[in-house]
Amino acid sequence: MLRNLSKTTLNFSKNALSLEQQVRTTFILKRRYEPHLHKTNTTPKKYRAKHFIYDLVEDTLVKKRENIEVVLTQFVDGVGDKGDIVSMKAHFVYNQLLLPGFAVYKTDENVAKYAKTEAEKNTVVHSSPYAQRTVNMLESLIVPVSMNKDNAWVIEPWHIRASLRKMGYHCKDECITMPEQKIEGPELTNEGKEFFVTITINNLEKAKVRCRLHHWSTEPSERLPYVFEHWKRPAENIFGSSEETVQN
């Protein structure tokens, strides 16, 4: 009796599982040997063993799944703004958008429901889906600004732009706001010290970028000794104010 009961419960649980989960068990097969045609008004011939040999044409489990179109219910960093219709990979959509509630399936009702209202359109919070990501990356960065050890200079926006470009970040001169005080050199007491510049993305988002000043000489013998992994060490502020030494 007990055994029987346990069996039935097992079956139940199996049924429940198969009901919950979508299972892809479709295999497209092809007969290797075609059975012969039979004459009209006669019974078909018996199939031989070889007629049950199949070749696999396609396994739908490993087939690449198509992108899914969804409507975003709010701004999602790196994806889009509220009401945007985006087409992305199925797994990403399920796990990152549909489950947390950031998006719903694209239907006419959903498109209408989550479309931006006039008031929302006027209050722009994010200039583009990727601007916030750029801000995050810029703020976690230490930009080495290598200036010359022998010639006089004042740091200008284009020096910062060139230094950023060397690190793989592209921006324009007008996006860069320099600190109020001028930074002049060469000044070896400032070697390895930090200052902050503000970078404005699309005239909206602002990122405070940490820059470190280094002195570089064209002549190899004149160069300062290399500090191993200098970006991992703490650095003082160039202007001496403790307020600006923000924790990384």
Place this chain on the structure above:
Amino acid sequence: MFSLISSIKTLAVRSGVNSTLRTLHVTSSLEAARKGTREKARKKKVKVEVKKVGFIPHNQRDKNKLKILRADRHVDDSWKATPLDNVYVGKYYKWRVYSVQEAIQCHRETHHPSMFNVPNAPLVAEIEINTQAEKANRFVDNFQRMAMIPHKFEHGEERKILVFTKENDLITEARTAGASLVGGIELIKDITNGELLLSDYQYVIAHPNILPELVSLRGLMKRKFPNPKSGTLGGDLTDMIKKFANGISYSAVKDEHQQNFGLIKATIGHLSMDSNHLESNLKSLLEDINSVRPKREGRFITRVLLKSFPSGEQLKIDPFVYIPEEVVKKSSSKAAPVAEEKEVVENVN
């Protein structure tokens, strides 16, 4: 008597044993056949000689057996997004494509006296080519060429030019153009006598009027022997000498592991030169490379990067502003190169 009986007994016993052991197919003829097949089989076996191999360090053993997955050196980033913001992180997007003027300006910024302080650094073009020939399994060989450029610069190489010609006017013309040594039949005699070494001269140029006498030097010169295809035999001596004295000498080197990838590294000038001059130098270099392109569909030059030491920046530029992307059909190609040649000549003058 007893012994005789015993011997007979043994005989009888033996014969009995023999009869029991007797098996099928033991006739003499069959025996012979089997012997023959064994011999054949023995002959078939070839002795495998074990070759003694000297010591090979462990990291060099079975080098060709290693199947290392190497990344394709033809980089395709067309699947990446196009940047829309005015500030962006480069790695998430397609490589930025600069115009030549912009790229030169960027290099000038990093080489500015306030930064690297090398305003006269050489500007190097790295040109990647797809070396596949007309068929998919055929490839263009490594090649070395000389590109004529409109604006000369200090290339830092020693280039000695030997010129063969007969007439006095032509000799003076070659001398003024900058040839290291000019001569006629007397030079040929010097070389055959061994008084003059051909190996001292990198390039040998000849005027067609001396060609019959020059044939005697074909064996000595080998590859250096003047021919119109490599541009070392022709009527316009000044033009040829200028080309070899000031031109860009470049070589295409194929990748060791990837047959269809070739790389050309060539200096096109210095950063202190006028940007327009650098641009026209690059243009004539690209045109020269494109002249050896195989007649197949698709691109020959795949990517062009502008570099300048000590900065590690590689700035991508679009070469198809200067050269056609695909093979030009014959009817249209006849008209185009003539116009381009005229331009180059004008620039030289």
